[in-house]
Amino acid sequence: MKCVVLYTSADDVLPKAREHFPAHSEWFGKFVADGTLLMIGTFADAQADGSMAIFTDRAAAEAFVAGDPFVQHGVVLRYELKDWNG
Numbered sequence: 001m002k003c004v005v006l007y008t009s010a011d012d013v014l015p016k017a018r019e020h021f022p023a024h025s026e027w028f029g030k031f032v033a034d035g036t037l038l039m040i041g042t043f044a045d046a047q048a049d050g051s052m053a054i055f056t057d058r059a060a061a062e063a064f065v066a067g068d069p070f071v072q073h074g075v076v077l078r079y080e081l082k083d084w085n086g
Contacts, residue, residue, distance in 0.1 A: 023069035036060035
């Protein structure tokens with residue numbers, strides 16, 4: 001079973017995302033490298049619709065969220081983890 005992380009964007013997502021994207025990219029790159037992050041990205045309207053990531057399992061998704069600079073610095077207003085039969 002895979003796990004999907006859904007992020008809700010903060011009201012001022014664009015300036016915050018620009019500032020913290022290098023650290024966020026470095027962080028998610030580690031999960032790509034170890035094969036636990038399958039896909040990541042924003043929806044067409046990141047402000048209104050947020051973003052999502054798909055992980056191989058819930059443990060990887062939880063570890064990602066716990067250390068993500070976007071979560072730590074308020075780029076993300078809130079997040080939700082959903083187990084997925086994909």
